[in-house]
């Protein structure tokens with residue numbers, strides 16, 4: 014450990030940006046962090062010296078096993094914090110990200126061990142994203158999108174693809190929360206919007222943009 018706050022943010026960005034191949038384009042990293050290329054490059058050299066990143070000039074970046082675990086540990090602190098804020102401090106799920114961005118950099122393992130204990134060792138955060146374990150391993154579960162489900166399908170809202178606060182506020186306004194059972198009543202062929210029912214709502218129309226961001230469990234996929 015003992016990485017600076019900036020280094021931790023690079024590791025986290027590399028973790029989130031890597032595709033199935035595990036590779037990240039230096040340009041994409043620069044854009045994502047809004048940091049100029051020369052600065053990004055010199056940081057990559059530093060992280061390569063610490064054996065956290067594979068770095069070669071003109072080639073995509075990759076996290077080493079060690080880098081992946083350290084990124085996993087930062088994400089663990091972030092997601093445990095979000096869970097703590099929602100379940101123990103009654104924050105809304107749309108309010109917790111910015112606070113967690115700060116708390117995730119606290120360098121005190123025992124602080125987060127106690128938090129984990131108080132929460133009863135949760136495996137997912139308030140948005141349904143997996144919480145990495147205490148050595149930084151993350152279990153990835155791939156849920157289908159609601160937009161891929163068929164008419165008549167009964168599914169459970171399991172996680173979200175996008176967790177920005179505007180989207181979360183929208184979900185609040187429609188009383189959509191994790192664990193809710195959703196039935197697909199019809200699909201508009203023109204724009205892919207879905208008529209669904211859930212909770213006390215017998216007929217709610219969700220746009221395709223929304224349905225593509227909702228990840229569901231137990232879905233008969235199209």
Ligand SMILES: [Zn+2]
Pocket residue numbers: 091095109110111113
């Ligand atoms: Zn967050």
